[in-house]
Amino acid sequence: MTDQNESMNGWIRIALRMTPEQRDLLRRAAEVAGMPVSTFVLRSACQEADLLLSEQQPGVPV
Numbered sequence: 001m002t003d004q005n006e007s008m009n010g011w012i013r014i015a016l017r018m019t020p021e022q023r024d025l026l027r028r029a030a031e032v033a034g035m036p037v038s039t040f041v042l043r044s045a046c047q048e049a050d051l052l053l054s055e056q057q058p059g060v061p062v
Helices: 002-017 020-033 037-056
Strands: none
Touching: 020 037
């Protein structure tokens, strides 16, 4: 339960820094993808992290 609370607090901090337009964009994109916003954001962040790491270390599987 602590992990969930920490995750929720982190999401709240991120959401507070977003503009209403950014929040709406994420909500609409998650809706189109057919998943909750939290899942959409985490999946997108992981994909970007994977891309960034593979660009930094070509030839090294992540």
